[in-house]
Amino acid sequence: MTEQFLDLHTHVVYGVDDGARTEEQMRAMLDAAVANGITTLVATTHATPGLEAFPQERYQRHLDAAQAYCQQQGYGLRLYPGAELLYNPMLRDAARENGLPTLAGTDWVLMEFLPQTSAKELENGLEEVAVCGYSILMAHVERYRCLESRGLLEKLKARYPVACQMNGSTVLEPGSFWKRRRVERWLSSGVIDVVASDAHNTTSRPVNLREAYQKLKLTFGEETADRLTGRSGLWKEFRDTLAQQKVT
Template sequence: MSGFTDYHAHFVYGVDDGARTREEMFAMLDAAAADGVTRLFATSHSTPGMEPFPRDVYQRHLDFARAYCAEKGYDLMLESGSELLYTPAAAYAAAEHSLVTLGGTDWVLLEFVPDVAAAEVETALRQITGSGYRVLLAHIERYPRLARSGALPRLKEQYGIRCQVNAATVLEGGFFQRRKLDRWLKDGLVDAISSDAHNCTTRATRMQAAYERLCGILGQPDADALTGRNNALLLTP
């Protein structure tokens, strides 16, 4: 497989705020295949302590998606996963080794509420990595207090985390947002660009367009690494 790896997408229908119907899920898979994605993680939302993750429904609908890709002949590997919203209960779930991981590895895709403070992020990382998990931090551009704190380089080094940015962020935003992102990219703070796709319209997959802009900013080798192109995989078992 020589296409993109998308670590963050909400295409499994009927589970969260992503695809609502089987037909919408199939349309999102069509779009991902057309966008050059060859490895796609099904990261439906999970919120420990607030609502149970519907594992049976999730797995059944992911199986439908895999069968559809096989029927269409897509070179598209679908991986399991979840986008974990941090709550205090997440620490207990981590200690019980019950978090939903990415593709059967020990990596979890972790998100926070937008106004999260750097100290709370560090507490969460200490708890979750201390239970044996590794963390891919979802859409770091959404945490302004974390960015202002300047703590991200230290957290990356201390806890071995990786950081993901949405493809839309690479392509959109004003002058100051783009300047901040370009600085993060050049400083090596971003490890993966993913779609965070929820539908085919307002939050669609845009991996190819993001890749082309990254090539212009950083050059093709770094753009390949950030988009998981040519099997440049970020997450190891």
């Protein structure tokens, strides 16, 4: 099987958040994504619905520029719109009044919390968004201190329509001994559903799915590595469904 990775969490669209700053940087990130074996990429710009207006017109214009560049270069990279939503007390009202930006127009939202978020606040946030009809992909779950409590993440997944994303950088460099133990336990038990790059640039926070895939395959086996990078399972089905639709 040729490399066909899915990257659900990137900050490739320039000029809208702390990701790519210029069109040239965006193009360099797209070049790097293709070289890294990524064939489906969701451009998940930071957003805080209810607190700050999302720059939709600028985002769409710059996403269009990214898609045009990929076509010009002859890349087989499919780009889709998305956002990384930071939980805040106004998020539920924003969801009910205007809806939330989703991953590629599906019912999935990519949702993040502050690292110091309490277990109660995290669960409340998941519940508030879930009752509005969304499925939640919780971004970089390894960052949240409250989830260090053994078994809490599994309980949340059992209660709510939640999938868990881990950053490729964490797979490659888990950190301290105890964090490494937790990361390995999550990966081996199947509590992590997908690995994504969370790429912001081509230097300090680059696309890294090929490297993460290779380590996952070596450590946990090819089946797990394929499932976590969109080459099989739920997220391959997600990617295949998108491929049948017109890119917007």
